[in-house]
Amino acid sequence: MITDVQNQQKQSSVSSLASESGNAGQGPGDRIPFWGRVSGRRGYQALVDFLFASERRQFALLAGIPFIWVLTQHLGPVLQMLYVSFLDAYPVAVGAQTHLTLKHYLLFFEESVYRMPFLRTMTYSFALTFATLVIVYPVAYFLARHVKRQNQLAFLLLLLIPFWVGEIVRTFAIMILLGNNGAVNLLLKSLGFIDRPIPFMYTGFSVSFGVIYLTSLYMLLPLYSALEKIPASYSEAASDLGAGAWTRFRRVTLPLSYEGVASGCTLVFLMSTGFYAAPVLLGGPSTTVFAETIAGFFHVAGDRWPTGAAFACILFLASLTITALFMKFMGRLSSRGRR
Amino acid sequence: MTGKTRILMSLIYAAFVVYVFVPLSMMVVMGFKDSKFIGFPIKSWTLDWYGRVFQDTEVMSVFGYSVLIAIGSTLVSLLIGTWIAVLLAGRKFFGRALIFSLTILPAVVPGIISAIAFRIYARLLGIEPGMMAVIWAHAVHNVPFVVLVIVARLSTMPTNYIEAARDLGADPLVAFTRVTLPYLRPAMIGAGIFCLLLSFDDFVRSYFLGGYQPTLPVLIFSKLRSGMSPEINAISTIVIVLTAVLGVWAERSMRRMNGASR
Known part of the structure; x- marks a missing residue:
């Protein structure tokens, strides 16, 4: 290279020398x-x-094109969504006057039909982020600390390939796995644990299983890169000073990996709040999430777009607030560890 | 570290690999089952479902449509993403941190919100739902990933390459096309394949911005809602194989670049 x-x-x-001296292309067999x-x-x-x-x-x-692009294409859609959420009607009918209103936001607080899916989305996302962290941390730890450096890429690649496959295909795979005639039920039946298949599908369990399956990579990569940076000598030093395996982990490795925990959890939480296809395909009426509520306003004619926009803003604002609080908490945690 | 924890950790890793691979392998296996009914036990095997997929003109045209969208949006993302990356990796300027956060924004907006925002903005821009709208949404959504890859590559490039070229009489444009661009080539290939995969596999934006013609994930979604069929398994298996081939190619391209820069 x-x-x-x-x-x-x-x-x-x-x-450039040739062109400066003015005899460009005149050397025999010398292609400029x-x-x-x-x-x-x-x-x-x-x-x-x-x-x-x-x-x-x-x-x-x-800088011209990047500035214009970032402002109009990246920030623009979010701002326009915010603006539409305050309009009483959108798209604006010809000759009609538009008024700014808060009624779409008030609707959310008045109707419990909308509050339930919202609270469900928040609790699910929170619990699933934590579950993903607990499941993935040992895997990232093993990759970063126990696998030889030259093998790490191969071990990681093995996990990366399935995650490149899209959301829909992987959700479908979960449907087959958890179905009444799926592999899990077949295994349980052949082991003699159950007589009749357990109905996993269309429940909170299937949605959770699917979402964790979709997000775990986004937890694995930040955790892995944080853990990989910690020098092995730190643990050895702690061990020389008499710390046991658990103390070494709790007092040395874990605090140094907080950065990875914070970015992994943030990514996974934000992703979890926005899943649409997975809850639709894996869930049932008792697991309606807020994304489905929002989408509902866009399937019908345009007159409910402002409500949908307002609900999307509420979801975005709520998830950003929770993320910011979490980041602050993690920051305080790691600065206390340093002292 | 004691031997016991080591064994425990490798078991956890193995269990995770199984967790990741079992659902997909189940799906692949079901695509070869000689029955309309998905599930165990499998009594006989067939390749008929694949034959049907390749004869299904709808699936084939949807496949071509998705590939076109992926290529179109990737070209836009690469152009704009590289441009932004060169700006951000260059000398400091007022508001750089702000531009950087705005660049990353589309990557962190949750899926449904991103789709809704694009849907509303498309109307403001006057783009009708359809191919152009999907290409545009994918292009904007994928720009942050290109920027991150290219900025990482640019940070490993010695600044004296450009200085040398300038000393030898190259103007900034020639220095960029003859020095920076060749240096960025492996990163651009890697980022481009990544964009192709992101676009080809994207559901939520394609679903809300697409017109009557679905992309492949949207087609699979609507087929799934009306009932499972082994034909969907065959389609999905083809998608998995394509994804894996492209993904490994991207990974190799990126790894070669990391190896060369060391």
């Missing part, structure tokens, strides 16, 4: 590269002189 770049530098230096020919043209020179005349102009050229 490095020699590649150096070669190219050599070529480009040759070509594309950029060499281009940069020899007078029009190109004028353009470059104009474009890169000052530092400020160079920066404007570099």
Whole structure:
């Protein structure tokens, strides 16, 4: 790679020298590269002189498109959603006046039909994030601390491949696994634990199982990279000072991995609040989550869009608040550990 | 570390691998079952479901449609993502931290909220639900992933490469296309494949921004809602194989780049 770049530098230096001395392309069998020919043209020179005349102009050229893109495409949709959530009707009918209103937000607090799915989403996401952390931490720990460094990538890759497969396909796989004739019921039956299949599907259990299956990678990667950074000598030092295995973990390794715990939990929590397909396919009427409530407003004609937008804003705000509080808590925890 | 905990930890890892692979392998196995009914026991095997998938013109056209969307959105994401990454990895400027957080924003907005926001914004922009809307939403959603990969790659590039090129008479544009871009190539291949996979597998944005023509995940979703059939297993198995091949390719490209920079 490095020699590649150096070669190219050599070529480009040759070509620019050639074009400066004005005999571009005249050497026998000496092909001038594309950029060499281009940069020899007078029009190109004028353009470059104009474009890169000052530092400020160079920066404007570099930053213009990214600024516009980030503001209009990344921030724009969220702001427009917030704006629509305050409108009394959207899309605006021709010739009609729009008024700003809070009624969509009030609707949420008035109707318990909407509150239940919201609270369910929050408790599920919270509990499932914690469950994912507990399940995945030992796996990340094993990968980072017990596997030889040159084998780590292979071990990690083995887990990565299934996670590249999309949400829908993996949800379908869970449906087959947990179905009445699925592998789990078959195994339990053949072991003689049960006579009749256990109805796992369309319950809170199947939704939880599916969501953990979908999110565990997003917990694994941050935890792994945090744990991998901790030098093994820290544990050895603690061991020399007489700390047992559990103390070493609790007083040394765990506090140093808080950063990974924080980012993994944040990612998984935010993802869990936004799942739509998995609860629809794996859940039943008793497990309706807030994402389904929000989606419901967009299946019908446009006049309920502001309500849907308001509910989406409520969900976003709530999950961001919880995430921020959690980050603060983790920050305090790790700063206390340092003292 | 004592031998006992070591054994316990490797058992936990093995159990996790089983947990990750068993559901998908069950699904693959069911695609070869010679019965309309999904579930155990399996009495006889068949390849008929695969034959049906390849004869099903709807599935084939949906597949092509999804591939087109993936390629289109990936090209946009790569262009914009690389541009933003070069800006962010360059010299400091006022508001850089803010631009960085805004860049990451689409990646952290929960799925349903992201889909709803894009749906509303598409109407503001005047994009009708359909292919263009899905390409646009996927492109915006995937930009953060490109930026993260490219910024990581740029941080390993010695600054004197560019200085050398400039000293030898290259203007900033030539220095970028002849030095920076070749250096970024493996990262761009890796990020591009990652975007292809994200777009091809995306459900929630395709579902809310798509018109009458579904993408592959949306088609599987609607088939699943009307009942399971081994044909869906066959389609999903093909998706898994494609995903694994592309994913391993991306991983190898990224690993070669990490090895070379050391």
